[in-house]
Amino acid sequence: MNHSKFSISRRSLLTGVATTAAISSFGVAAEKQASSFILPKASQSSAGSLAADEAFWAEIATYYDRTQGIVNLEHGYWGKMAKPVIEAYQRATKMVNDQNSFYARKRFPKDIRHATSRVAQALGAEEGEIVLTRNATESIHNLIRQYQGLSAGDAVLFADSDYPSFKTTMKWLEQDQGVKSVEVITPSLADQQQLLHAYVAAFDKHPEIKLMLLTHVSNQHGLVFPVVEVVKEAHNRGIDVICDCAQSWGLIDYKISDLEVNWAGFNLHKWIGSPVGVGALYMKKGSLNKIAPYPGESDPDNSRAYTRVHTATANFAAFLAVPTALDFHQAIGGENKQARLHYLRDLWFTEAQSMSHIEVLGGKDSMSSTGMSSFRLKGKNSIDDANKLQQRLENDFGIFTVIRKGLDSGACVRITPQVFTGVDEIQQLVDSLKKLA
């Protein structure tokens, strides 16, 4: 394996020593022990060919401690921190605890500004457009609850494939604002055209829609929604869009400008690999007038995104580890990570698709799919069926998964590998699927 020492200017494709970003954040004590890592140099020029380079990914896997006692194919809940990230987090936790309010009151404001600016850079957002939150839920709930554009008789739209808690909050607008909620049913195995068509049909049927929730990547089956196209159709009809990017950033590689949305919620604890407890709110410059400040806070010229959330005391150390998490993510390369996860998904998905007893759910083509997808036994779509299937995989075959039950078409079992998942583990899944007949 060809190793290359890190170059912060990113001369080579893959880089390794995360000393710089962490330094300003940790104070003197931490500065002396900043994280370093040396990642293998890419042996292939394209992300697509690197995706199948087992030696390379085996080397990446050494940066993670593995779940013991089971093959874990449920990495959609939150992402495991790589070793350099957990080390940075542990150091930050100790420093914050040692220095207590002396640190938090004097240095933390500067450090969180640094972490925020790193997130903005990584997402391609402008300064002031990103606010760090505790999770995607905090970001999205605030957007929904503080949205100002509704009057009685209007409608709001969400999809069956949206995140369940956000569907609940969109429905709650009925009682809070006197609006009607409309649920669009999206196909469970779909391409971009079919998904766009489902939204356009709902817009045409309900011209009273004023606000919609749009998920970039569904947590039910990893389906990628055609955000740009849907947003264009929505904006043409005067519909505002809140975009849920909780499951997309890091699972797929993009910049916020690629999505052409005004408002979005993210987390970094899934696919960016930060400690649990880091989210982000994006509000495009000039788009703040319809989202009120957090109750009681003021923003006289409507230009300060940070007045839309009030996080108060949170996990200081988790925010301090964000620069190292971004360093590690960028060292692997967002595009490489997306391609590898997609490759692992294709290994089982293609096999499962040819099994007559299995129904697969997710993207039909590569534009519409991610490393995450779902399946169920044909004709068995109740929650009870999915629970039994999940239990069988766990108890009989040693594979841990999770059931998802939000889709109109019924419940399913979700399969989510990570960058450290081996092809042998995917093969174990394929062998198990065959035996489910």
Ligand SMILES: Cc1ncc(COP(=O)(O)O)c(C=O)c1O
């Ligand atoms: C699509 C989607 N939206 C939102 C969330 C909520 O994210 P968080 O736990 O960071 O609030 C999740 C979490 O699983 C998700 O998958």
